[in-house]
Amino acid sequence: VPSDRATQRPIGSARLSVPAIDPKARRTLDTTEAREVAMRVPRPDGTGRGGLSAPSSRPARLGDHVSWIYHSDRDLLGHTAQFTRAGLDAGNRVVVLTASLPTVAVTDWLHDAVPGFEAARGAGRVEVLDGPRQYLATGRFEPDRVTASFAEMISATAAAGYPGLWVCADMTWSADTAGGAGTVARYEARANRLYASGRVAGVCQYDGRRFGGADLDAVCAAHPITPGQATLRFHGSDQAPHLAVSGEVDASNQPVLAALLDQLPAGDVEIDATDLRFADGASAWSVVRLAATRPGDTVTVRCTPALARVLRLVAGAARPRLVIAAVAGG
């Protein structure tokens, strides 16, 4: 049975065959079903960065990369069910990566909580996979290999005709990873590049009982979206030296911008920050530093007059090849 074999398959270990989408399989919940599901989903008990009811506890659109903290198994299951339902409703392919709960337990829960789950699973539209087997396929965490595997999965999903891939990953395995939260935070920050294509959305679930406060800060700050914190959105491609950013960037998500800038291809670079409503000092500095560390390349930033002023202030007199184009009314 394909779904069972899929459970054994590490990401990217073999060529992924994603069943082509069947347009007739797209469906929306009728209200009776929706009400029933809502009643079966556990009540939120989270506060701060957690909480099922937080509007940004799951992706709002493709390209969103969300961190979410849970405090109980019921929290985790309820959130996973909501994510799966929303992803399927929007016609996406959904992949659930388990960690703290057995794959079979999560699958059973989704079977009960998500209408049409079995049909979707049979059609290959949703898979529940063992997370550690995916992330630690070689016995240890190799961030570059995992990122490459996700890139392959995203391409295969697009090739099969889906609008996008929705990935829900319980990241609790990473609490025991060598290098700890710092390694995972760096991986998460660099993985944002995958989301810039707008073909994937994801939520990374962290167990608030397993990570200390400073570690949670670090991993959450590697995500552009954390409930209750600044929301950053971005778009770009691997080939073009262009990055568009919108929303807000502050201490709660600044490493995301730094990692995106760091991974821009060589050559002249253009950053469209016209729709960036807020950037803190560290973020402005990361843009200036990009220009300072790429001698010979010109970095052009289109932004609001307010951000232009801040960029000029942090650049100081020793301005590198930074072209600041203020756009009024952004």
Added chain:
Amino acid sequence: VGESGTLAEPAPEPAADATDGGLATAFDRDAITGTRHLVAAWAANAGLLGQRLEGFVLAVNEIITNAVRHGGGRGRLRLWAAAGVVWCEIRDHGPGPTAAAGGQRRPTGYELPPTSATGGRGLWLARHLCDTLSFDRRPDGTTVQLTIAVRPGTR
């Protein structure tokens, strides 16, 4: 502009109760974004506009971020307006802008840190984006005061 280490001048006392329209709030590491949004809404309501508003909000954000990173992870913020000037006072539980481990000079915001430095630009920005910036460092914490005139040139 006040010298570092001393407040520039005695501040008019903030509103004693919320009915006078002042804002008082506590913040911690999870509340940088939310506190900034509160400050932005309050300052806009107090009459700050455009780039002066955006600059003031950024300045407050930088001081709050410093408090979270270096001032014990939390603090208290008060905002009030008096005589056409918006005042913001931020207290934390840290030693204030400190000499870094490498023995660098204590940043005061008067100089832009060198390109090699990772931090210290928040104070530089705050000094340029507000009318005054001053510190009061005590053993149990640091108080930073920012002011900006609602309309330019009135102070």
